[in-house]
Amino acid sequence: xxxxxxxxxxxxxxxxxxxxxxxxxxxxxxxxxxxxxxxxxxxxxxxxxxxxxxxxxxxxxxxxxxxxxxxxxxxxxxxxxxxxxxxxxxxxxxxxxxxxxxxxxxxxxxxxxxxxxxxxxxxxxxxxxxxxxxxxxxxxxxxxxxxxxxxxxxxxxxxxxxxxxxxxxxxxxxxxxxxxxxxxxxxxxxxxxxxxxxxxxxxxxxxxxxxxxxxxxxxxxxxxxxxxxxxxxxxxxxxxxxxxxxxxxxxxxxxxxxxxxxxxxxxxxxxxxxxxxxxxxxxx
Amino acid sequence: xxxxxxxxxxxxxxxxxxxxxxxxxxxxxxxxxxxxxxxxxxxxxxxxxxxxxxxxxxxxxxxxxxxxxxxxxxxxxxxxxxxxxxxxxxxxxxxxxxxxxxxxxxxxxxxxxxxxxxxxxxxxxxxxxxxxxxxxxxxxxxxxxxxxxxxxxxxxxxxxxxxxxxxxxxxxxxxxxxxxxxxxxxxxxxxxxxxxxxxxxxxxxxxxxxxxxxxxxxxxxxxxxxxxxxxxxxxxxxxxxxxxxxxxxxxxxxxxxxxxxxxxxxxxxxxxxxxxxxxxxxxx
Numbered sequence: 001x002x003x004x005x006x007x008x009x010x011x012x013x014x015x016x017x018x019x020x021x022x023x024x025x026x027x028x029x030x031x032x033x034x035x036x037x038x039x040x041x042x043x044x045x046x047x048x049x050x051x052x053x054x055x056x057x058x059x060x061x062x063x064x065x066x067x068x069x070x071x072x073x074x075x076x077x078x079x080x081x082x083x084x085x086x087x088x089x090x091x092x093x094x095x096x097x098x099x100x101x102x103x104x105x106x107x108x109x110x111x112x113x114x115x116x117x118x119x120x121x122x123x124x125x126x127x128x129x130x131x132x133x134x135x136x137x138x139x140x141x142x143x144x145x146x147x148x149x150x151x152x153x154x155x156x157x158x159x160x161x162x163x164x165x166x167x168x169x170x171x172x173x174x175x176x177x178x179x180x181x182x183x184x185x186x187x188x189x190x191x192x193x194x195x196x197x198x199x200x201x202x203x204x205x206x207x208x209x210x211x212x213x214x215x216x217x218x219x220x221x222x223x224x225x226x227x228x229x230x231x232x233x234x235x236x237x238x239x240x241x242x243x244x245x246x247x248x249x250x251x252x253x254x255x256x257x258x259x260x261x262x263x264x265x266x267x268x269x270x271x272x273x274x275x276x277x278x279x280x281x282x283x284x
Numbered sequence: 285x286x287x288x289x290x291x292x293x294x295x296x297x298x299x300x301x302x303x304x305x306x307x308x309x310x311x312x313x314x315x316x317x318x319x320x321x322x323x324x325x326x327x328x329x330x331x332x333x334x335x336x337x338x339x340x341x342x343x344x345x346x347x348x349x350x351x352x353x354x355x356x357x358x359x360x361x362x363x364x365x366x367x368x369x370x371x372x373x374x375x376x377x378x379x380x381x382x383x384x385x386x387x388x389x390x391x392x393x394x395x396x397x398x399x400x401x402x403x404x405x406x407x408x409x410x411x412x413x414x415x416x417x418x419x420x421x422x423x424x425x426x427x428x429x430x431x432x433x434x435x436x437x438x439x440x441x442x443x444x445x446x447x448x449x450x451x452x453x454x455x456x457x458x459x460x461x462x463x464x465x466x467x468x469x470x471x472x473x474x475x476x477x478x479x480x481x482x483x484x485x486x487x488x489x490x491x492x493x494x495x496x497x498x499x500x501x502x503x504x505x506x507x508x509x510x511x512x513x514x515x516x517x518x519x520x521x522x523x524x525x526x527x528x529x530x531x532x533x534x535x536x537x538x539x540x541x542x543x544x545x546x547x548x549x550x551x552x553x554x555x556x557x558x559x560x561x562x563x564x565x566x567x568x
Contacts, residue, residue, distance in 0.1 A: 111525070113524075113525040113526075114525070123444070124444070127452045127453065158513070158517065159513065160407070160408070160512050160513055160516035168411045169411065197516065197520055198516070198517050198520035198521055198524065199520045199523065199524045202524060203524055206524070209547045210547060225513070225517070226513050227511070227513060227514075228444055229442070229443065229444055229509070229510050229511060229513070229514040230511075230513040230514040230516075230517045232444035232481065232482070232514075233442065233482050233509070233514040233517050233518050233521075234517050234518075234521055236481055236482035236483045237482055237517075237518055237521045237522065238521065238525065239483065240397075240482065240483045240486060240487055240490070241395070241397040241398070241522065241525075241526050242397075242525050242526065263493045263494060
């Protein structure tokens with residue numbers, strides 16, 4: 001399978017593969033979390049372990065312990081402040097971050113104006129990724145796409161144009177390095193190109209109009225944004241104006257972390273569980 | 285009139301007001317420019333002055349001269365490299381920038397998922413506006429909205445969240461200052477709020493879900509983006525995925541400058557002429 005049309009296909013694939021992940025659910029005290037967990041368990045791709053405590057810090061630390069001991073494959077945030085869960089993931093008894101890893105936010109959107117799932121990072125966690133952080137983001141993204149069954153994901157490094165402009169945008173020089181690293185096989189099987197803008201990443205027609213050739217050919221599976229604001233604007237524009245369905249997770253820890261926000265619909269939490277279940281513990 | 289539904293309304297208003305601007309058209313050698321200029325002249329809101337020369341630099345300098353002498357009200361780029369026209373505007377015999385002014389890109393979008401025209405800056409010219417540049421952007425935006433007949437424009441200062449975070453995002457502290465300046469009347473009649481994200485700027489429902497109160501109330505007329513990448517991603521996302529119709533101009537010079545790109549449709553150039561004609565020479 002080389003593209004995934006929508007989230008239903010993700011769930012179908014999990015079921016066909018007989019995947020069932022053990023999930024530490026931290027303080028499932030809100031309806032949306034309870035509903036999403038119940039649905040995912042009914043579909044059979046997760047086996048939830050409920051961790052509830054009037055002190056949410058203790059529940060978060062218990063989840064981290066279980067992940068450290070290999071007793072769960074994923075963590076999901078319920079009604080607990082993100083800071084508390086993040087602190088436990090980073091620090092509690094050595095935390096869950098392998099040396100040199102970092103937490104980054106990866107989202108996945110499904111909307112009718114694009115013909116397949118579109119992954120992107122980072123709309124929510126790292127404000128201004130350094131070159132080293134961006135290299136890791138690309139690595140995490142390739143791992144996620146591979147886990148989703150996309151054999152050779154097309155990953156676009158986003159900028160406002162297709163020109164490297166080291167003076168005004170030093171990261172565009174970094175993009176060229178990342179493209180070279182990808183060609184040398186450093187990320188496994190994938191196609192990475194950039195700088196490309198949003199349109200030349202996602203539209204073969206736009207590429208043609210600009211007279212540009214890109215191996216992505218307007219068929220990006222994933223977008224790497226230069227900073228959190230551009231990622232966040234994309235995230236919110238397609239949600240508000242295209243009714244995009246979303247899933248998201250934190251990558252970089254030993255286990256994927258589903259950390260949607262309180263305002264998110266049960267559907268978003270459910271799809272996030274599906275994406276995280278597909279990823280499994282590949283970052284270990 | 286307090287909102288403008290679409291570009292047709294802009295043209296109707298120009299015609300009703302009997303506005304006709306003299307436009308220096310620099311090297312109209314491409315079909316899209318010729319078509320847009322002809323249509324705008326037929327509708328009666330521009331009176332074109334064609335400046336053509338095998339040396340485009342001379343045509344650009346002639347346009348700047350005419351604007352300096354008050355013989356034209358606007359400049360439009362045809363088939364001439366942007367750098368050449370910009371250089372003339374900035375430097376030729378003192379150029380066209382009043383002291384302390386800067387050139388910034390302002391765009392205007394019309395798409396069915398939003399109920400009125402949506403203005404935004406800066407998707408194309410200033411990479412990372414300083415606080416002082418942002419203050420000017422807000423001033424230019426208010427002037428444009430007023431010229432369009434929007435009596436009290438609602439202007440949103442975009443960020444990924446609604447929190448001022450001086451440590452990670454120093455510009456959000458600047459946002460707070462700009463909100464205060466607006467309250468003190470520094471920009472004339474307008475409502476400025478921020479930081480707000482894209483959704484809480486453009487959706488009352490999103491505001492409500494987040495439990496936030498904003499005088500913009502999800503009804504932004506204009507968005508000020510923190511940097512060029514976020515503005516550019518917005519620009520290209522709504523074009524690609526919402527089929528947005530666009531107009532754009534450069535503000536900051538003594539006369540508005542229509543500087544669309546070669547790939548833009550005649551329609552975009554035509555709407556840009558209409559927006560620029562509505563603005564007139566208010567920056568003088």
